[in-house]
Amino acid sequence: MIPSTHFLIIAAFLFSIGIIILIIKRNAIAALMGIELMLNAVNINLVVFSNLNRQMDGQMFVIFVIVVAVAEAAVGLALLLQVYKSYKTSDLDKISKLKG
Amino acid sequence: MKEQLFHILQSTGFIGPELFLVSLFILLLVIQIIYPKTGQTVFAGMSSLGFVIYLKLVLDQLLLVQLEGSREIYYEMLSLDKWSLFFKFLFAIAGLVTSFFSIVSQDTKKMESGTGEYNSFIIILIAGLSFLVMADNFLIIYLAIELISISSFVLTFYGKKEKSAEAGFKYFIFGAFSSALMLYGISLVYGLTGSLIFTDSIFIEGVRKAQEFPLFLGFILILSGFLFKIASVPFHEWTPDVYEAAPYPVAALFSIAPKAGAMAVLFKFSYTFFKISPFHYNWKVMIAAFAILSLTVGNFAALFQKNAKRMLAYSSIAHTGFILLGLFALNQLAVKALMFYLLILLLMNFAAFLLVEKLAGYTGSDDISGFNGAGRKLPFIGTLAVIIMISLTGLPPTAGFYAKFLVFSALWESYQSSGLTLNLVILMAGLLNTVLALFYYLRIPYYLYFRKAENNNLILTSTISASDIFVSLLSIPLLVLFFKPNWLINLVETFLN
Numbered sequence: 001m002i003p004s005t006h007f008l009i010i011a012a013f014l015f016s017i018g019i020i021i022l023i024i025k026r027n028a029i030a031a032l033m034g035i036e037l038m039l040n041a042v043n044i045n046l047v048v049f050s051n052l053n054r055q056m057d058g059q060m061f062v063i064f065v066i067v068v069a070v071a072e073a074a075v076g077l078a079l080l081l082q083v084y085k086s087y088k089t090s091d092l093d094k095i096s097k098l099k100g
Numbered sequence: 101m102k103e104q105l106f107h108i109l110q111s112t113g114f115i116g117p118e119l120f121l122v123s124l125f126i127l128l129l130v131i132q133i134i135y136p137k138t139g140q141t142v143f144a145g146m147s148s149l150g151f152v153i154y155l156k157l158v159l160d161q162l163l164l165v166q167l168e169g170s171r172e173i174y175y176e177m178l179s180l181d182k183w184s185l186f187f188k189f190l191f192a193i194a195g196l197v198t199s200f201f202s203i204v205s206q207d208t209k210k211m212e213s214g215t216g217e218y219n220s221f222i223i224i225l226i227a228g229l230s231f232l233v234m235a236d237n238f239l240i241i242y243l244a245i246e247l248i249s250i251s252s253f254v255l256t257f258y259g260k261k262e263k264s265a266e267a268g269f270k271y272f273i274f275g276a277f278s279s280a281l282m283l284y285g286i287s288l289v290y291g292l293t294g295s296l297i298f299t300d301s302i303f304i305e306g307v308r309k310a311q312e313f314p315l316f317l318g319f320i321l322i323l324s325g326f327l328f329k330i331a332s333v334p335f336h337e338w339t340p341d342v343y344e345a346a347p348y349p350v351a352a353l354f355s356i357a358p359k360a361g362a363m364a365v366l367f368k369f370s371y372t373f374f375k376i377s378p379f380h381y382n383w384k385v386m387i388a389a390f391a392i393l394s395l396t397v398g399n400f401a402a403l404f405q406k407n408a409k410r411m412l413a414y415s416s417i418a419h420t421g422f423i424l425l426g427l428f429a430l431n432q433l434a435v436k437a438l439m440f441y442l443l444i445l446l447l448m449n450f451a452a453f454l455l456v457e458k459l460a461g462y463t464g465s466d467d468i469s470g471f472n473g474a475g476r477k478l479p480f481i482g483t484l485a486v487i488i489m490i491s492l493t494g495l496p497p498t499a500g501f502y503a504k505f506l507v508f509s510a511l512w513e514s515y516q517s518s519g520l521t522l523n524l525v526i527l528m529a530g531l532l533n534t535v536l537a538l539f540y541y542l543r544i545p546y547y548l549y550f551r552k553a554e555n556n557n558l559i560l561t562s563t564i565s566a567s568d569i570f571v572s573l574l575s576i577p578l579l580v581l582f583f584k585p586n587w588l589i590n591l592v593e594t595f596l597n
Contacts, residue, residue: 038280049291057296068246076272082265098341
């Protein structure tokens, strides 16, 4: 059996990749992908801990996280579509009319 | 099995106000689909009626709790106590004022379509908040925060300006990022303690026994989710953009309601387990650092703002700092100070946003320099502006003074009881920041009265409009409560004892 620390390390690794994508990628869609990656890292963590603690709570939590992530992505993409309509770009650096 | 079903059925009776809000949300959406051209007045009127009923239901619950004591429902998922009822009371008022504001505001009055959706998102935002303050379980906290966040992203977009979509999307990126951080923190804390219910004895025992570093990391990550909601430094970047682009009523709602909800949970956390956690002192130092940073960054940035809405956004960051000072002190007086401060902040922020919108309507721009000389031509609005800005600064004779005074007395008390120099330093930093706040708040009255008007194209009307009455209804209590602060303190105390 694979020890659970391995899973935790993978989750931490995925989470960090997600943060890095969010910081360095300039495309809005890529930023959304980074957020997805972070959420999935959390899911791995929750399942592992749920297994360690011998409870179902963590696994139940994962299902909620997946559903909410979909809803959030839908709202995010709808907003991005509106942004694209007025700015004709999905580059996060160029979407910056608000300053002060 | 039968017992469990019975418990669930029985618990459903205790979330009446929330169920009511959710059904109102669905009702408004359905009406919107059937009659797509219905105006703002109808829907905002319906939702304000809804908030009155919600307020009534919350007060009924208060009577019940006073008689039978607080109780846990849905297997320790939610708890119904006076603490959560106070915040539900506050949200009911905030929702009611927002609905009225939507009727008088130019931003939302002219909305041609989607008025039903706009109002239903406000309703579901309040429903999410009232679940948040009742939560005893990390799962509910996460779901409630997401409910609040997602409806906030959409509400920002209703400014219907080019900038609104941009602000909404920025808000979305920050919000999703911070909720992912919070979730990672929750997963770590869950793994270390073995329970998601943070009022449970298993959880509290777990906090005592767990390794210090990973647990501390987990709690910092959870805290970041809340700091985002209360717009504290370093999670404040979205605030000015969102406040500038969102419609006025929405910006005013954002400046109080999500803040109150997140602070309620942070206080609950502090009382249930931070006091016994092994890193208690580090935690306090961190809260103090965030408080001082929010105060300083908010106040300094507000000094250089040209746009009145952005200035109010930075001022709300500074107010967050004051509320966090109360969280740092964490004694009986601090709890009372928090409740008092939030109620006053509700009046002040709604009044300030209404006032800025009125001035912007008269002068045609929401830049502070555009208000030149308007005070002499509009004496009524000018006087109210002086009252509101003095109250936001925290000077007598306004209730804003008492709000800040209570926070500082709570800090002083904690210094007296602990004798730590840190507490005194923080008290001094808070006082200095109050002086700093004077400069930018009084800039609006200064421009109104002491600058010559450059443009004479003020659109003057001699009739008193509904929004005039509304803004004076919000600002007169600020004066009255300075002389009779006991009225509000008595109200707060009914929710405490």
